Amino acid sequence: xxxxxxxxxxxxxxxxxxxxxxxxxxxxxxxxxxxxxxxxxxxxxxxxxxxxxxxxxxxxxxxxxxxxxxxxxxxxxxxxxxxxxxxxxxxxxxxxxxxxxxxxxxxxxxxxxxx
Amino acid sequence: xxxxxxxxxxxxxxxxxxxxxxxxxxxxxxxxxxxxxxxxxxxxxxxxxxxxxxxxxxxxxxxxxxxxxxxxxxxxxxxxxxxxxxxxxxxxxxxxxxxxxxxxxxxxxx
Numbered sequence: 001x002x003x004x005x006x007x008x009x010x011x012x013x014x015x016x017x018x019x020x021x022x023x024x025x026x027x028x029x030x031x032x033x034x035x036x037x038x039x040x041x042x043x044x045x046x047x048x049x050x051x052x053x054x055x056x057x058x059x060x061x062x063x064x065x066x067x068x069x070x071x072x073x074x075x076x077x078x079x080x081x082x083x084x085x086x087x088x089x090x091x092x093x094x095x096x097x098x099x100x101x102x103x104x105x106x107x108x109x110x111x112x113x114x115x
Numbered sequence: 116x117x118x119x120x121x122x123x124x125x126x127x128x129x130x131x132x133x134x135x136x137x138x139x140x141x142x143x144x145x146x147x148x149x150x151x152x153x154x155x156x157x158x159x160x161x162x163x164x165x166x167x168x169x170x171x172x173x174x175x176x177x178x179x180x181x182x183x184x185x186x187x188x189x190x191x192x193x194x195x196x197x198x199x200x201x202x203x204x205x206x207x208x209x210x211x212x213x214x215x216x217x218x219x220x221x222x223x224x225x
Contacts, residue, residue: 004157031211033212033213035213039155040217041217042203042205042215042216042217042218043158043203043213043215044215045208045210045212045213045214048210048211048212055210055211056208056210056211056212057210058210058212088155090157090158092158092213097211101145101146101207102163103148103160103163104160104213105160106150106157106158106159106160107157108156108157109155109156109157111155
């Protein structure tokens with residue numbers, strides 16, 4: 001079985017632009033979460049979606065939004081990019097929305113650089 | 116907000132030695148998980164230990180959990196150069212998310 005896939009792998013944008021990151025979960029997994037990892041830090045939770053509904057949101061501004069599609073894939077959108085948005089964006093999937101009670105499987109991440 | 120806090124921040128050992136990393140957390144937990152991250156890539160799940168378990172093994176990994184001290188440790192025995200990575204502990208947040216510490220950066224020299 002394929003693991004969690006993310007696209008693109010790398011991205012360079014300028015301040016003020018918009019970006020869309022994509023994630024495909026493991027087949028059979030219905031929950032997708034997004035995390036931001038700034039260099040030298042641990043991942044920070046952005047969103048969790050289950051069955052196309054938002055089930056959790058971290059402490060991020062409204063410039064960050066996401067959605068989940070009927071095939072359980074997901075998009076993370078960031079508007080009006082700031083230099084501080086430069087980070088590795090990680091997507092994780094799990095079978096159900098059982099919170100942290102089960103293993104979450106992470107994709108390789110999208111490295112975003114904002115100039 | 117961070118829940119887990121790993122210690123030490125960085126650890127450098129020789130191949131064949133054991134590596135021990137510690138994690139402290141603040142609130143009660145259902146379980147605690149350890150993840151590995153190679154050079155800024157995705158996280159790989161290593162082991163999950165539940166709050167009613169005290170010790171768990173997986174290959175060369177041994178995890179302990181002390182809920183009275185709100186701490187956990189990850190022991191990697193007979194380390195290899197391929198174990199070089201950052202190691203994170205994670206606990207559960209109120210929204211079904213994982214809360215990670217800053218990680219321990221392990222360097223295993225051949």
